[in-house]
Amino acid sequence: MTDTLTLRTPDDWHLHLRDGAMLRAVAPETARHFARAIIMPNLVPPVVTAADAAAYRDRIMAALPEGSQFTPLMTLYLTEETDPEDLARAYASGLITAVKLYPAGATTNSASGVANFDKVRPVLEKMAEIGCPLCVHGEVVDSDIDIFDREAVFIERVLDPIRRATPGLRVVMEHITTMQGVEYAAEGGPELGATITTHHLVINRNHILAGGIKPHYYCLPVAKREEHRLALRRAAASGDPTFFLGTDSAPHTDANKLLPCGCAGCFTATNTMSILAEVFEQDGALDRLESFTSLNGPKFYGLPANESTITLTKGDPVAYPDHIDTGDGTVTVFDPMMPLHWQVAD
Numbered sequence: 153m154t155d156t157l158t159l160r161t162p163d164d165w166h167l168h169l170r171d172g173a174m175l176r177a178v179a180p181e182t183a184r185h186f187a188r189a190i191i192m193p194n195l196v197p198p199v200v201t202a203a204d205a206a207a208y209r210d211r212i213m214a215a216l217p218e219g220s221q222f223t224p225l226m227t228l229y230l231t232e233e234t235d236p237e238d239l240a241r242a243y244a245s246g247l248i249t250a251v252k253l254y255p256a257g258a259t260t261n262s263a264s265g266v267a268n269f270d271k272v273r274p275v276l277e278k279m280a281e282i283g284c285p286l287c288v289h290g291e292v293v294d295s296d297i298d299i300f301d302r303e304a305v306f307i308e309r310v311l312d313p314i315r316r317a318t319p320g321l322r323v324v325m326e327h328i329t330t331m332q333g334v335e336y337a338a339e340g341g342p343e344l345g346a347t348i349t350t351h352h353l354v355i356n357r358n359h360i361l362a363g364g365i366k367p368h369y370y371c372l373p374v375a376k377r378e379e380h381r382l383a384l385r386r387a388a389a390s391g392d393p394t395f396f397l398g399t400d401s402a403p404h405t406d407a408n409k410l411l412p413c414g415c416a417g418c419f420t421a422t423n424t425m426s427i428l429a430e431v432f433e434q435d436g437a438l439d440r441l442e443s444f445t446s447l448n449g450p451k452f453y454g455l456p457a458n459e460s461t462i463t464l465t466k467g468d469p470v471a472y473p474d475h476i477d478t479g480d481g482t483v484t485v486f487d488p489m490m491p492l493h494w495q496v497a498d
C-alpha cells in the first residue's frame with residue numbers, strides 16, 4: 153500500500169540563494185518543490201537598495217530552470233543608512249516583500265547590519281505605517297552572553313523593546329531555536345510570526361558536538377538542548393498560524409565549512425519536504441504539515457495560498473544526493489540521520 157499526501161504547493165519563508173555559480177546550482181533545488189521563497193539579502197555586498205533588489209531578482213530569474221513557475225520574494229538588508237522612502241517605494245511597487253534585520257556581527261555576512269537600533273527608528277516607524285514586515289535574525293552579539301543564550305536575551309533586550317516602541321510593526325522571528333522563542337511568538341498576536349527551519353526540528357546541540365565536531369550541523373542560531381528542539385517540534389506541528397516553514401537553507405561550499413573557522417549554515421533545499429513529512433509523521437501530525445509549509449506563511453504575509461498542489465508518496469527509503477556540485481565547489485546536503493520514506497512525486 154502506498155500512502156499519499158497532497159498539499160498545496162509549499163513556500164519557503166527564509167531562503168539563501170547566494171549569487172553567481174552557487175545561485176545557479178541551488179535555485180533549481182528549491183524551485184523543484186516550492187512555489188515562492190523569501191530571499192535573504194545577505195550577499196557580499198548586501199542587497200540594500202531597491203535597485204539592488206531589482207538586479208538580484210533578475211539574476212535569480214535567469215538562474216531558474218526553463219519553464220519554472222518559482223517566484224522569489226525579495227527583501228532589503230536593513231542598515232543604519234537605509235532610506236525609508238526608497239524602502240517604501242520598493243514595498244509599494246511590490247518589488248520587495250519584507251526587510252531583514254541583522255544585528256551587526258550576528259551571522260554570515262552581517263557586518264553591514266544594525267549596531268545602534270536608535271538609528272533605524274525612522275525606518276521601523278515607516279515600515280509599521282506601510283505594513284512592511286521586518287524579518288529578524290534574533291541573537292545578541294555581546295561577547296559576554298553565552299552563544300546558547302543569545303536568542304533568549306535578544307527577545308528580552310532588543311525585540312520586545314522594539315515591538316513596544318513601534319506599535320503596528322509586523323515582525324517575523326526568523327529561525328527560532330528556543331522554547332523562549334516559541335513562547336514569545338505564540339503570545340505575540342497577529343503582528344508576530346516565527347519561522348522554523350527543517351534542521352532545527354531534527355538536531356540538537358549534541359549532534360554538533362558529541363563524538364566529534366560536525367561542521368555540517370553548525371548553523372546560526374546554533375542548535376540548542378533537546379528540550380528546545382522538542383518545543384520547536386510541538387510548535388511546528390501545532391497548526392498555530394504563528395509558525396511557518398523558513399528552511400534557512402544556507403549553502404556554503406564544503407571547502408568553506410570544513411575549516412578551523414568554518415561557515416555557519418545547513419543546506420536543506422534538496423530534501424526538506426521528505427524530512428518534514430517524516431518528522432510530522434513521527435509526531436502524528438501529517439494532517440498539519442500543510443498548515444506549516446503552505447498555509448500559515450501566506451496568511452501572515454497577506455498573500456493567497458498557492459492554488460497548485462504537490463503530492464508526496466510513502467515507500468521504501470528515498471534516495472537523495474549527499475551533495476550537489478556547484479561551480480564554486482561541492483555543497484553537502486543536510487543528513488537527517490534517519491531514513492526518509494516520503495518523496496515528492498514528479
Ligand SMILES: NC(=O)N[C@@H](CC(=O)O)C(=O)O
Pocket residue numbers: 168194259260289370371372373400402403416417418
Ligand atoms: N543560518 C546560518 O547559519 N547561516 C546563514 C545566515 C543566517 O540565516 O543567519 C547564511 O547566510 O549562511
Ligand SMILES: [Zn+2]
Pocket residue numbers: 259289326327372373
Ligand atoms: Zn539568520
Ligand SMILES: [Zn+2]
Pocket residue numbers: 166167168192400402
Ligand atoms: Zn538564514
